[in-house]
Amino acid sequence: MSARDFAPDRRGLPALHGVAVKGAPLSGQWVWLETSAGAAGCPAALPEGAGWLAAPVPGTVAGALRAAGRWDDALPPPLHQRDHWYRVHFAGSGRRVLRFSGLATLAEVWLNGALVLTTRHMFVSHQVEVELAGENTLHLCFRAMHPWLRTQRGAVRWKPRMIAPATLRAVRTTLLGHMAGWCPPVHAVGPWRPVELLDPAGHDASQGMRADLSSRIEGHEGVVSLRLHFPGEAPEHGSFSAVDGDGEPLCAGQLRRLDAHTLAGTLRITHARLWWPHTHGEPYLYRIDAALQGGTLTCGRIGFRTIEADRGAAPGAFALRINGERLFCRGACASSHDLHGLSDAQETVGRWLALARGAGMNMVRVSGVTCYPGENFYRLCDELGLLVWQDFMFANFDYGGSDGMAGSALMDDAACEVTEWLVSTRAHPSVAVLCGGSETEQQAAMMGAARTAWRQPLFEALIPGLVAAHRPDVVYVRNSPCEGAWPFQPDTGISHYYGVGAYQRPLADARLANVRFAAECLAFANVPCQRTLAEHDLGQPLHDPRWKSRVPRDAGAPWDFEDVRDFYLRTLYDVDPPRLRYERPARYLALSRAVVAEIMTDVFSEWRRVGSTCAGGLVWQLQDLLPGPGWGIVDACARPKSAWHALRQVWQPLQLLFTDEGLNGLHLHLLNESPEPHQVRLSLRCYRDGETVVAEATQDLVLAPREAHRIEAASLMDVFFDFTYAYRFGPLAHDVVVASLAGADGALLSQMAYLPDRRASALKPPGLKVVVECVVGEWWLTISTQRFARWVHIEDHVFQPAQDWFHLAPGESRRIRLMHDGGSPAPGALIPSGEIHAINADRPVSYNA
Incomplete structure (x- = not known):
């Protein structure tokens, strides 16, 4: 088959939407073979001998090569230049249905030498009715995409600079691997989602059954709707029930035949408990079980919640x-849980989402330049109480209108893709915001297209119409960013805010820009911990190709995101980054980690303060795709970076924050997002030489549920004190202000520090001490200090600290648990060994068990 033959195939059966309840994966040993583009027009032309390699399915070619030890991240092979064949032998006779949940991307399906399906759509499923012949052979051929794309032509109003080739708009595939400077060139090729063999006439009617669940609130009742789709004949009737979190059945409903292949029913739960993001309450879920002739099956879990956009009284406002x-x-944009294999395995997805929740995030965004996650992602977000901002996979391109054959095919493909995703995920309460496209309006504006071309029918009519029909319980926005005189204007609607960051604006711009909701923000080349750098031979931050190749950059920009970080290193810490890099590389890395932590703390303190216009900020990004100084606040080895630890300290539901209000002094902001009141004690101390108390105050108060309270530091004192050194009458009387929030039991809930002088050399050495102990098989460090210690961090050769990158007030100590990678208990043979650092320490403190 030639490249030009890849038109959308309409011969397959309509795919059954919903979530698989009882799968039937095609059994057999899958193998894979690479050939030159077009070398084999059909399976008969393939060699039978050597060259075939075992391959996991679901999986990708990159995943198979990596598993076989034939993959080099430094030089990924151009997978889209070659054809890739998968083969499996299996037994079976009679009429069956083959179901493909995801084929990336120009795919042919051959059964026993006959072509049964062609597709050029990675994001939709396909079903094909086939006749088996006893001993069967199934071939999947993934044709070289780049030669095919060279045959695609069409008028466009702009071509995005960051994506190559520009003709990718002609095929529905992920943009991962096609953005130089953003993502390594790892191309998605292969059966990345399950391949199933269904027997519609089999004795088990539930085999291959899919559940379509949805929920809504009516008054104090929760309403659950369930449809069960069968590949064969549906049973005459059935029932289903809701089960609470303790496993107790609550109520039941009847399932009746809607058509030959579908059972449907509705039930009501009185006084239904609500689902909340974990920062604001409990993410409560109900289990839904179906009772059929073949027994009882769990169809999924649902939650009840309402969500709406709050446009407020002020022009341009946007909140949820x-x-x-x-x-x-607050949260981050997820890049890929498994770039090479695109795995949806619970353990793969779970470790990243656990880190998201552990940082205090309540939202994760799936950007339109990435890939739709699988069912496990949304299920775990439900359970963890993480809201999902989901872009559809349309980014940067001119997707045109519905005129002409090409436009019509695109709209048909888009309608199929969006509908299937909406139906398959509508049980999930975590899905909060659906976004039509990523940066298509911004790209049009920045590439000089006329204002009339910025908005497209795909996002104005087709997608919102489908969302209204299938998921009326979520908020829809047409683009990220959008609204404003320019689509990317931060004071109106949704923005991608890089004023502090890529555009090297002062920290005060976080307020000056009047940000409403930043669906992306604060991208830096975040340096991983020393252990990760050492393991991957990246220990020296010199202008080494291995180092610089991992530094993200924007296409066409004469700078990269390490230059951005160095700008703030120079501005805030008063150091010379190039000289520091080659004279004292370890010091350069430590300050590079610290300055990002400081920026994250300042910006989110500003955005969360009482009176802020901002209702959200999602950091770009959650994780690195490869080890190195990437955008991720967690590195590619799943080890949190300094930014993760700093954000964790300003993203708490019960939170104390500082803002410098200039001549109005220092303001403290006390936030309680929880549904319960909290009795707290606020303590404020100012230190000279990082040790001597020169001013202090305390106040007891009760924070009501959902309360945000602002206190002027001056109001806590009986005499004038220049907390921010704004008036400059005489020499600076202090060098640090520490505010602490403690609970009724005296436990520290939140602590913040303010430094009138931010220079890296401003503070005296802290006099750190450390004690190592093992308690019931767990290792602990107790760190204490004589003077204020700025950005204390731990570098252990084996363990990860549960807390890191924090300030320590004089005379205080912090007890920290040491964990093995992934937070699991460490094997008994491992013992801690490492160093304690602070950026005002002249030397580290070593420790050994």
Whole structure:
């Protein structure tokens, strides 16, 4: 088959939407073979001998090569230049249905030498009715995409600079691997989602059954709707029930035949408990079980919540309300849980989402330049209480209108893709915001297209119409960013805010820009911990190709994101980054980690303060795709970076924050997002030489549920004190201000520090001490200090600290648990060994068990 023959195939059966309840994976040993583009027009032309390699399915070619030890991240092979064949032998006779949940991307399906399906759409499923012949051979051929793309032509109003080739708009595939400077060139090729063999006439009617679950709130009742789709004949009837979190059945409903292949029913739960993001309450879920002739099957879990956009009274405002409560959304944009294999395995997805929740995030965004996650992602977000901002996979391109054959095919493909995703995920309460496209309006504006071309029918009519029909319980926005005189204007609607960051604006711009909701923000080349750098031979931050190749950059820009970080290193810490890099590389790395932590702390303190216009910020990005100084706040080995630890300290539901208000002094902001009141004690101390108390105050108060309270530091004192050194009458009387929030039991809840002088050399050495102990098989460090210790961090050769990158007030100590990678208990043979650092320490403190 030639490249020109890849038109959308309409011969397959309509795919059964919903979530698989009882799968039937095609059994057999899958193998894979690479050939030159077009070398084999059909399976008969393939060699039978050597060259075939075992391959996991679901999986990708990159995943198979990596598993076989034939993959080099430094030089990924150009997979889209070659054809890739998968083969499996299996037994079976009679009429069957083959179901393919995802084929990336120009795919042919051959059964026993006959072509049964062609597709050029990675994001939709396909079903084909086939006749088996006893001993069967199934071939999947993934044709070289780049030669095919060279045959695609069409008028466009702009071509995005960051994506290559520009003709990728002609095929529905992920942009991962096609953005130089953003993502390594790892191309998605292969059966990345399950391949199933269904027997519609088999004795087990539930084999291959899919459940379509949805929920809504009506008054105080929760309403559950269930449809069960069968590949064969549906049973005459059935029932289903809701089960609470303790495993107790609550109520039941009847399932009746809707058509030959479908059972449907509705039930109501009185006084249904609400689902909340974990920062604001409990993410409560109900289990839904179906009772059929063949037994009882779990169809999924649902939650009840309302979510709406709060446009407020001020022009340009945008916020989210869940169950009537206004949220400050914080989190990060997920890049890929498994770039090479695109795995949806629970353990693969779970470790990243556990880190997201552990940092205090309540939202993760799936950007339109990535890939739709699988069912496990949304299920775990439900369980962890993480909201999902989901872009559809349309980014940067001119997707045109519905005129002409090409436009019509694109709209048909888009309608199929969007509908299938909406139906398959509508059980999930975590899905909060659906976004039509990523940066298509921004790209049009920045590439000089006329204002009339910025908005497209795909995002104005087709997608919102489908969302309204299938998921009316979520918020839809047409683009990220959008609204404003320019689509990317931060004071109106949704923005991608890089004023502090890529555009090297002062920290004060976080307020000056009047940000409303930043669906992306704060991208830096974040340096991993020393252990990760050492393991991957990246220990020296010199202008080495191995180092610089991992530094993200924007296409066409004469700078990269390490230059951005160095700008703030120079501005805030008063050091010369190039000289520091080659004279004292370890010091350069430590300050590079610290300055990002400081920026994250300042910006989110500003955005979360009482009176802020901002209702959300999502950091770009959650994780690195490869080890090195990438955008991720967690590195590619799943080890949190300094930014993760700093954000964890300003993303708490019960939070104390500082803002410098210039001549108005220092303001403290006390936030309680929880549904319970909290009795707290606020303590404020100012130190000279990082040790001597020169001013102090305390105040006891009760924070009501959902309360945000602002206190002027001056109001806590009986005499004038220049906390921010704004008036400059005489020499600086202090060098650090520490505010602490403690609970009724005296436990520290939140602590913040303010430094009138931010220079890296401003503070005296802290006099750190450390004690190592093992308690019931767990290792602990107790770190204490004589003077204020700025950005204390731990470098252990084996363990990860549960807390890192924090300030330590004089005379205080912090007890920290040491964990093995992934947070699991360490094997008994491992013992801690490492160093304690602070950026005002002249030397580290070593420790050994």
